[in-house]
Structure formats: structure tokens, C-alpha cells
Amino acid sequence: MGQTTAEKIFAAHLRDEPFTGTKVLDLDRVLCHEITTPVAIADLEWRGKDRVYDNTKIKAVIDHVTPAKDSKTALQAKILRDWARRHNIKDFFDVGRNGVCHALFPEKGYIRPGFTAIMGDSHTCTHGAFGAFAAGVGTTDLEVGILKGVCAFREPKTIRVNLTGKLPPGVYAKDVILYVIGQLGVNGATDRVIEFHGPVVEAMSMDARMTLCNMAIEAGGTCGICQPDMVTVDYLWPFIEKEFTSKQAALEEYRRWCADADAGYDKVLDFDVNGLVPQVTYGYKPDCVKAASEMSGTRIDQVYIGTCTNGRIEDLRQAAAVLKGRKIADTLRGIVSPATPKIFQAALDEGIIQIFMDAGFCVTNPTCGACLGMSNGVLAEGEACASTSNRNFNGRMGKGGMVHLMSPSTAAATAITGVITDARTLS
């Protein structure tokens, strides 16, 4: 029987199998941010093992609360900064060069097909968009990753999701993944990899594929994986052109990570997106999903556009297309946070920032901030936020606050009317 993408990556990175079904993998990337890494650093110091396995494979960024909002967050940033300097970690991104990790690291070309990566952040599954195995882990796994370059996983099982048809205008990757999570449930993919296939994925840009894979964890999935193709090669080309004689050669190399036609799956699901409409969450779980039209009229206090799910340039373009020439409702606040400096710069160059500002949005620096209620747009008790982020847990964006997840397009339309609105209904 053939192999899935995850099985191929596991076989190629297997360091040890201490017990049947427990696979200890060599890591190509250990990614770090200032929230979950400092305790690992402190523990390594306490153990007298303040070392790193390979300072070229470790990448670090300050992204969750930046610039620091208080003494505690300043200390977290300082611990990470001092550690990166001490170990000569060149790919460390501080204030001015920093952005949301799952947008920044791919943009720098750090993730390649067939790679293994871990990070102390559950949305690390995003990087599977490149045909990699990337998993969110806790601080202890991160600590061992930093020290030894390995991480243990159970033998992966894979759910294959075939996305067929063609996305209707005004319907995006975010709507697809919200719909899929609604079908799978919040633990429908626990201990599973979700492999995305089909013409819908093939037609998606890397930005859209990252949106798709980003929310695999919301169904409990270890990683979301897309098959590497020419879209992947085109995105990575500036970083790999010296490694390959041509794009075709790169594609041939990367294709070996594609799942075999006779690979064995835990489950195969087929979704036809032809009739899909914009999706919005209700309630406090990301599988509580409805058509945006069914939620229309729901009052909103804040619109938040950004994050590792939907803070990339395509997302901002999508929102700007709706906002252009319009003003946001005076009953709400609009906040946009481009996910990286490069995205911010592109949005400036393309006039997108101007559109947001003319509409009445507050434009913030790249940061995770409001998505997890840490800074830059925390909700007050009883307030509701229309957000392009990935979690609607009770209190996620601020104690007593409500979060409705949606695409940038739906969020922009909602900003204009002040209530949840399907962008396709705006005249």
C-alpha cells in the first residue's frame, strides 16, 4: 500500500521508535515565540543545558504582544532576545522586523515540502500548506526540540478531504475551512493529519492554502497538509532558485512528498464547494458554524481583520475590495493588523491601507494581540467581535466577550453595516 504525505515525512525523519507506534522524528525547524519559549529557556538554564541543537534551524520571533505593553511582556521579549543573541540565532525577528509567526516564517521561505517543524503554538499546523509536517506542541516538546532537535509523535493517521467544484465569487478559503470544521466537529480530527486535495485546493494561492491548514487544529487535527505543486514552487522560488536548475526540477523533487494514489486513509471526505456560501460561527466552539445570511443582523461592536488565519495580503485585498469608497458604521470600531511588515508594506504600496483608513479603521502594527485577548483590541464584557481569527472560545478576545469567526470579506461587510452581513448582499 502507498503512503500519505505525513507517512512519507515520518519515514524520512525517523530517528527512533522506542515503542511500537511512537515515532521520534528529526526536526528541520524549531520555531519559537516569546510566550511559550521563555519557560523552556529558563528550564534549560536551570538544568545547566543552555544549548541549542542547531542555530540555523531555530527561528524566533516576538509576535504575541509587541511592542511590549508592560513590564511582564517586556521581560518575555528580553528573555527571547537575549537567548537568540547568546546562541547566535540569526533568524530572530525583533520589533520593526517582526510579524505573526505563521505568516512571517513562511514568507521568509523557511518551510519547504517534506520538512518537519514544531512550535510552541497550536496554529503551527498552518505550515502544512507547503507539504510539510508541522505541529503545535507544548513548552516541554519545544525545550527538547531546542536541545536535541527531536520530537515524539504517535504514528499518524490521515483524513483525506477532497474539495471539488469551484468556489463561487465572494466565497473564500476561510468559508471552506469553517464549513469543514462544522462537518468534522471540534475533535473530529484529533490525532489525525488532514490532507486537502482536489481542484479547489489546486486553484488556491499559498495564502489561501495557509488559511485552510491554519484551522486544522480547530477540528483537533495535528497538521493540515496540502500537496506541493507549481504554486508551492512559485512561492518558494526566490529562496530555492540556487538549489534547482529550473522550477520543473524543483517540482519533480517536491512531488515525491505527494501522497501515493493508493495511500491508506483513516477516512475520506468529499465536499463540493459549488453551492458554498459565506460562513460565520455562533457560540463558543469553532464547529458552531452557520451561513452568514442566517446570522445577519447580529449586532457587532468591533471588527478585527488580521491574524495567522487571515492577515496576509490576499486577505487585506479581499477586505479592501468591500471597503473601497465606504465608511464603517459609527456604532463599531474597525481594527486591521497586517500580519507582517512585508504585508504591511505591500498594503501601503497597493493603496489598501488608505482604503482601510478612509473607511475609519485603526491600522495596527503586525502582532497576534487581540486574537487571544492580550493587547491591541481586547473586548469589554458583553461586547461582540466579528473577527477573521480562528477561535471563538468564551473569553478568548476578552472576558465576557463574544467572537464570530468569518472571512475578511464578511468582516469588511459587517464593518460597514454594523451587523453581521454577507458581503454579496451589499449593493
Place this chain on the structure above:
Amino acid sequence: MKKTFGGPAIVLDRADINTDEIIPAKYLTEVTKEALKPYCLEDLKLEGFDPKGEKLRKSRVVITRENFGCGSSREHAPWVFEVNEIHTVIAESYARIFRQNMFNCGMLAIELPKADIDTLIALDQETKGGVDVEIHLHEQQVIARGNGREKAFSFEISPFDKALVDAGGWVEYADARY
């Protein structure tokens, strides 16, 4: 360091309790585990449950439903249990990262079938929250006592998870081996 397991139990009778509910993100700015101690389960809204109450403070075991610990990968969730001396969680199922984090810290995330959890929760109700749990790791057995009654349940634990608990956690295990 090897942990001790078992003791008075608290029931959290809801599925999908996420790590934001176990420890809200605003406390992730702390850089020591001990600093998390007062905030255990602070955002969990559950009838009859008080995160600041005596009951939670005296509990050493959490009994709960499906998909416990879903959401964020924050190991602050197992840590907030650890510093409150809750070294054992018994649930129908777990989110992968939370479960791994528990064993990585040398703590127990025990899985029991729904019927067993139903029995444990019924016993908790009968005893008005007076269930005491004993864990026999190598016999793979949970013994719950309350009101002079005793119920035994057997559980599965993988050899790897058992090795992590015996070693005191993944850092100790990996450091000795890799």
C-alpha cells in the same frame, strides 16, 4: 521529578473544555509556573463550579468529559494543574497537545470510556462531591471511593507514556536517550 497521583476528585461535567478556560491568555505573560497558581480554571463557566472555591483548592484529580484541553497548545494548562497539585486528569478523551503536555510533565491524562466516566460522575453526585481516587499506574487501575462504596476501572496507557511518567517527563527521557 516523579509525581504522586490520586486524591480527592472534582468533576467538570462538560465536553470540549479548552485551554483558554483552564488558564486565560492574559496570564501567559508570566514566566514562572508558580505565578499561575491563583488562576486555575478561572474562565470556566459551569453550574456549581467556583474557580476560587475550597473544592477546587482541595482537589488532586479532575474528572471530565470528551476532548479535554482543546485549543491552544499552552503548557500553562498542565502547569496550572501541576502547581495546584492536580497531577491526574481522567477524561473520556483529550486534545492531542494537552494530553502530550501532561505526560511530558510526568503527569497522567487517563482515558476511560464514557460509561466509566458516567459511573464516576454518578458516584460524585451520590457522595455530594466526596469521591477520592487512587491510581495504580502499573496495574493500570483507577479505584474510586466515596460513602463507603468502591468502584474499580482499568485503563490503557501506552508504554511510551508510562516511560515518560517513570522518567519524570520528556526532558529527562530525551536527555538520557538522544
